[in-house]
């Protein structure tokens with residue numbers, strides 16, 4: 710599998726410490742900044758072999774993966790926002 714290059718917000722390369730496959734095409738990449746002074750750890754969402762026009766199924770997968778990555782508080786906020794429509 711070809712790994713994407715991930716960069717930290719500080720501009721340094723980030724190292725992928727763990728890959729959490731969500732589906733065939735989607736994965737959470739657990740990253741750590743290689744800059745020792747930064748040391749930022751974060752999770753990047755990666756979608757492999759992106760089609761030019763994603764199918765509805767892919768969009769659903771993306772949306773649910775994004776929601777899963779939210780904290781319970783943010784999920785509650787989102788739920789409240791959605792129920793306004």
Ligand SMILES: [Zn+2]
Pocket residue numbers: 717718719720721742743744747748749
């Ligand atoms: Zn950094």
